[in-house]
Amino acid sequence: MSRTPLIVNALGQLDNPNSARSVAAAGDLNPSGEQITVDARTLAEARASGLTAVNITLGYVMGDLPPYEHTLHEIDVWDDVIARHPGDLLKVTGVEDIRTAARDGRVGVVYGFQNAEAVGDDVGRVATFAERGVRVVQLTYNQANHLGGGSMAPGDTPLTAFGREVVEALNEQHLMVDLSHSGERTCLDAAVHSRAPVSVNHTGCRALTDLPRNKTDEELRLVASRGGFVGIYFMPFLNPTGHARAADVVEHLAHAVNVCGEDHVGIGTDGPVTAVDDLDAYRERLAEHVARRREAGVSAAGERPDTLPFVVDLRGVDQFRELIRLLERRGFSSERIEKIMGRNFVDHATRVWRS
Incomplete structure (x- = not known):
């Protein structure tokens, strides 16, 4: 490509997986239950990769910590991380912040949840999270919760009555309804119930690899038909052997484009820029x-x-440039590649956040 496009990771990490966890700058847990480290290497490599913005996971995902209190604490932690690195990071509360990050050469940080358990039984907490800068809320993780079914929950659990209330509150606050990790029935129900377009920020295509974390064509098509967004991840679930390669990412992107159309597909790597060294x-x-x-x-x-x-x-500082090269080799046009690498997420955010 003649110019570097916006690169927006719909679900990723700002982390150096090689650092000693005892000196973690962020001091909190990622969805794997490990400490995260936002250090000089993390920041330098994120910027060097061309990354414009990334939706990170903060707050409660799983475990024994009190979901609401832990989530508020992690918002405080990330506010502090960003405040300590104003030349590198910018908190994203609206689409204009993504454009500002691109102009300034900073990395925009979108606050997102991978489990809405922290809402508890108080739908009013959605407004609290919105006020604190959260912009993406995934309804469930792999297990079921009181909103609906996760991808690994037994049975095909529907979106619950309370789940419908939460979706309505997310719509009212102009927050993204993310259906990654959800079970099929919950995904379909939420996509229909939501007044605003929904997203599946990190997934694969089940038509290519039949695993529960991947979305069926029915789910993909419905999300796209209602103006939504689908991000393809860089995860083992892209290949039946579990040993996914860059070529698999390209195949799942191509399939998603065929099902959803080129205006509704992007990337959500589910990983950091900094690679594991050993x-x-x-x-x-x-x-x-x-x-x-x-x-x-x-x-x-x-x-x-x-x-x-x-x-x-497909990891490390060159992961996005390598993906662009592979998509060019696949015959994708520059315009389609720009959409996949970031423009489609920005367009989706514009429709949902409305600022």
Whole structure:
């Protein structure tokens, strides 16, 4: 491409996975239950990658911490992280902030949830989260909650009555309704019930790899038909063997474009820019990590001790440039690539956030 497009990661991480967890700058837990580290390398490599903005996961996802209190605490933590790095980071509360980040060479940080458990039984908390700068709310993680079914929940749980109330509150506050990790019935129900377009910020296509974390063509088509957004992740669920490669990412993007149209597809890598340096050591720790998630009841089908939770040949500082190169080789036009790399997310945010 002749120019670098906006690059917006609909779900990713700002983290250096190689740093000692005991000195984590952010001091909190990611969805894997590990400390995150926002250090000089994290910031330098995120900017060097061309990343314009990223929807990060903060707040309660799983575990024994009190969901509401822990979520408010993590908002405080990330507010502090951004305040300490004003030359590198910008909190995104509206679309104009993404454009400002692009102009200034900073990385926009979108506050997002991967579980709406923190709402508790008080739908009024949605307004509190909106006031604090949260802009994306995923209804469920892999397990069911009181809003609806997760992708690994037994049965095909519908969106609950309270889930409908929460969707309505998210619409009222102009927050994204994210249906990643949801079960099929909950996804379809929420997409229909929502007055605003919904999103699936990080997923794959089940027509290519039949795993619960991937979305069916029916789900993809419905989300797109109502003006929504679908982000394809860089995860093992893109290949039946669990050993996903960059070529798999391209195939899932191509399928999503065929089903949804080129105006509704983007990327949501579910990973950081900074790559794991020592893959051998990482593989040795992976079995423990997978076992811990299984014990907590939050793992997804396709997670195994031998499956890396990222695409090994599409990681590090050059991951976005490499994906662009592969999409060009696939025959995608410059305009289509610009849409996938960030413009479609910005357009979706414009429709939902309205600012």
